[in-house]
Amino acid sequence: MHMLDGYDAFTTVGRTSGHKINSVMVRSAKPGFPDVVDDRYRELMNTYRKWLYITKLRRSGHLLELHPKLDVHPGDQAFDCVACPCPEFNFSWNEVTEDEWVYFRAYYSYDGNFRAYRKNKKVDAGDVCFSDGLAYFPPMQEYEEWVKSQPEPKKSQEKPTCDNHKAGKDNSVKFAGRDVTGIGAFTCTSHSCVAPRGMVNFFKGRLEGEGPERVWVHFNEHSGSTSEQGPGMRLDTWCNVACDWGFVKATEMHRTLPARFCEAKKSHAEQLREHETLTSSFPRRKIQEWESESIEPKNENDDGNWTTPLMDPVLKGGYYETLREERETETEAVRLTGRRSGAVRWIADGIELEHSLQNLKDEQKALGSKPTARQAELLNSKRLALRDRIDVFMQKRVLHMLEIDEPDQPRPLEFVGEDSEWAEPVELGLPSSYKADTLAKAGVSKLAEIERRLRRGVCTDALESVKRLLGGKAAVIKFKNQHLSGQVATTRAESTIQKHTVKILKARQRYLNSRDALLNLEPTEKDLDQYRELRNQDLQTLKTYFEEYAQTTGHGRTSMSWIWRSAAAPNKEDWQIDTLKTEWFRSRERFKRWNEQLVLLKREMIMSIRSFRQYQDLWEWKASNGQPSPGMRSYALKRSAFFGKLARQMLGVSLECLKDDVVHLEWANAWLKDNVSDGVFIEIST
Structure with a gap:
């Protein structure tokens, strides 16, 4: 029995296959002579x-005797999350006041894993699933019949909103030779415990998202063994793995929940301090105005454009307006040379690809020559996704640019290759990469006009971004100089200033990229006047200009940066305050979320304690009711003592957090008052 218990621990906790364990046992039995x-x-x-x-x-x-209230699933072999709400098990609704109902929601994530497939192999006649319908999978026969009864959904002709998504591509999963293509699972969002009867087999690849990823990392280490197993043994194995995963999560709650509470408390204090600091920098009347403003999305003009204070300020420079206007002129009937349907979207995709290439280049440089394995993997996944986007873009290029020759004024862009090396530069072949007479001969001059208008919009939007970010940077510097002292506060402010600087330089890069393209598209005199070269010394705040102006003499040749005088991005009234309005709303909501997280963690700690206590009482009840055999009665009492020890352990390490008045949860306080005294449970005699 000890050997089998150890074998089970190696397969679940150690994630080792049965074949490897058997090989170890063979080696131990006769070292050097495995054949005997x-x-x-x-x-x-x-x-x-x-x-x-x-x-x-x-x-x-x-x-053992079934409890009349708690044994709602007789023979249940699953182990549910002890920290998530379970009515009439770890809480009762009549204990919760109406204003605290919101904290007693159960949150679940659903995701698919296509590495947990099963090969289409011959099945042994004795391959029976012992846990069929009793643990984490529904009854196999009923589920398969239900799947077959469902009508095949019609394929949508619309382009998926998530580009390059594995589940959106038919070639992401190779179904040949597999009778089960993967598994799907519901897990509690906060702790990643699999829900009882919350797993199913997939027979087609239809879903892959970003749900219980932490579970899949663990499950993937078992997928090699389960892919070779018969249907019955495979389900039993997955149920055992899921049950052990949930059991380990439960027994570690005394460490994970208090640790998360301490981290959340720290972030809660930081966000409160940031929000109060930001609030103190605005006039009181402005704060009162914002506090009365709802963050719910509004469609004020009934035009489909929803707005909320949490959104970035809408740039009115012209790029998105131009893009919308140009696309509205396109119809399926348009067949003029250079104005095929989709031409505007194609050019806009090219401009966005240029920005994505630059972002990837910046990220690669920021990682340096020795990125971590995780950083290198993430960079490579972004590179592959970008490569796919470029391939799709180049396929569409043939449709819109016809049989035009190679670019005669190319604009090659650096592209990150494998192992963080630089690959061959990418030439997207937009109209700005050709001379005007070349475009005219090919009959695609109209595409150049479209790109010219879009490039103007990008330049204007980038200028507005630069000015908005410079205003935010000036406000942060002003507040730092007037109100902050001490190394910690000053360092934090310097970090915020540095982040603003990085964003400003990125906006400058977007401007210069589109300006260079605009210069290749025969710009007008107005373009040359409005969209000048944006140098580093032009990135000057108005405050800096006025301070330098006051400190110098002979102002005859003094002039502020041209960005503040350009008609392309005119200044707006109260722009400095409006710039930080979005950040004020965001900082307030971040603080509220951390406040909510602390309340939820208190609830989870109490629910874990009550779940363990409930299991303790349940097994004690089973030991004393019915007519259990001496062996089963002894087992039930030991099981009761085990959960009682978990409950006392959880209470001991959580009590300090539960008594912390940083947040208030009346339900938790009332339960502690009625059930705990001097750090120990109040035992009620029956």
Whole structure:
């Protein structure tokens, strides 16, 4: 029994295959002479499955009296999350006041994993699923019949909103040779515990998202073994892995929840300090005006454009307006040379690709020559996704640019290759990469006019961004100089200023990129006057200009930076305050979210304690009700003592957090008052 218990620990906690464990046992039996050891691999697998089945029956209370209220799923072999809300188990609705209902919602994530497939292999006649419908999967036969009864959904002709998504591509999963293509699972969002009856088999690749990723990292290490197993053994294995995962999560709650509470408390204090600092820098009347403003999205003009104070200020420079106007002129009937339907979107995609290439280049340089394995993997995934976007763009280029020759004034862009090396430069071949007479001969001059208008819009939007960010930077510097002292506060402010500087330089790069393209598109005199070269010395705040102006003499040749005088991006009234309005709303909401997180963590700690106590009482009840055998009664009492110890451990490490008055949860305070005294449970005699 000890050997089988150890085998189970190696397969679940150690994530080791049965074949590897058997190899270790063979080595231990006769080192150096493996051939003389009898092959008992099949017997080992068969014995382990029977032992696991009996163990699951015992842990589910088999042959013990069913509790009239708590045993809602007789023979249940799953282990639910102890920290998530379960009405009438770890809380009752009549204990919760109406204003605290919002904290008792259960949040679940759903995701698919296509590495957990099963190969289409011959199945042994004795391959029976012992946990069928009793643990994490629904009854197999009923589920398969239900799947077959569902009509095949019609394929949408619309382009997926998520570009380059694996699940959106038919070639992302190779179904040949697989009778099960993967699994889907519901997990509690906060702790990643699999929900009972919350897993299903996939027979087609239809879903892959960003749900319980932490679970899949663990599950993927078992997928090699399960892909070779029969249907019954495979489901039993996955149920055992999911149950052990939830059990480990439960037994670690005494460490994870208090640690998360301390981290959340620290972030809560930081966000409160940031919000109060930001609030003190504005006039009181402006704060009162903002406090009365709702953050709910509004469609004020009934035109489909929803706005909220949490959104970035809408730039009115012309890029998005131009893009919308140009696309409205396109219809399916348009067949003029250079104005095929989709031409505007194609050029806009090219401009966005230029920005994405620059962002990837900046990210690669920021990582340096020795990025971590995780950083290198993330950079490579972005590179591959960008490569796919470029390939799609170049395929569409043939449609819009016809049979035009290679660019005669190319604008190559650096592209990050494998292993963070520089690959061959990318030439997108937009109209700005050709001379005007070349475009005219090819009959695509109208495309140049479209790009010219879009480039003007990008330049104007970038100028507005620069001015808005410079205003925000000036406000931060002013507040730092007037109100902050001490190393910690000053360092934090300097970090904020540095972030503003990085954003300003990125906006400058976008401006210069589109300005260079505009210069290749026969710009007008007005273009040359409005869109000048943006040098580093032009990135000057008005405050800096006026301070330098006051400190110098002979102002005959003094002039502020041209960006503040350009008609392309005119100044707006109260722009400095309006610039930081969005950040004020965001800082307030960040503080509220951390406040909510602290309340939820208090709730989770109490629910964990109450779940353990409930299991303790349940097993004690089973030991004293019905007519259990002496062995089963002894097991039930030990099980009760085990959960009682978990409850006391959880209470001991959580009590300080629960008594912390940084946030208030009346439900938790009332339960502690009625059930805990001097750090120990109040035992109620029956």
